[in-house]
């Protein structure tokens with residue numbers, strides 16, 4: 001897997017990243033990435049983001065680059081009152097390869113509860129995942145077995161994000177949630193990896209830390225399940 005770098009959480013100039021998608025693809029090509037996903041912020045007051053009326057341009061542009069590289073199109077949705085969740089453009093969102101949801105059930109960021117995401121799934125027919133979620137903190141009052149059942153039923157993937165922001169006292173959220181990852185090891189729950197790169201291309205190489213975690217915890221099958229979500233493309 002060392003030579004099979006992948007990164008499914010990357011920001012470009014379409015939102016608050018500083019690089020053009022072409023630059024990101026060139027970096028990926030020259031550093032041995034086999035697949036990447038661009039996941040710019042969708043319309044949120046939190047940060048620079050793709051406005052609703054620009055989403056189609058974004059998706060069309062990403063699709064036009066797919067013959068250059070193994071590229072997946074995505075957005076990251078701020079799952080909080082900062083986003084107009086009532087009026088999401090589902091037709092367009094459903095033409096993406098996947099959707100990341102950040103701050104799901106995260107009290108520090110006013111994240112909406114997990115059940116609200118399940119409600120939203122009635123209108124979404126592409127893979128969705130929880131981005132950089134500190135699961136053992138945000139879901140500490142939840143019955144873990146039930147939570148895992150719901151994730152499995154809805155094929156919701158979990159992202160392992162190796163950006164330094166997602167740490168507490170230098171421990172990555174995924175390390176802090178090791179118990180959770182052991183629970184999903186033999187379950188049909190996909191796992192993705194991401195760097196949340198914004199302004200330093202080298203940050204994408206941090207996915208190696210996430211991939212090492214996956215290997216050490218024997219979560220390769222979960223990662224495979226994630227990659228298989230794209231097989232019918």
Ligand SMILES: [Zn+2]
Pocket residue numbers: 009011076196
């Ligand atoms: Zn992000």
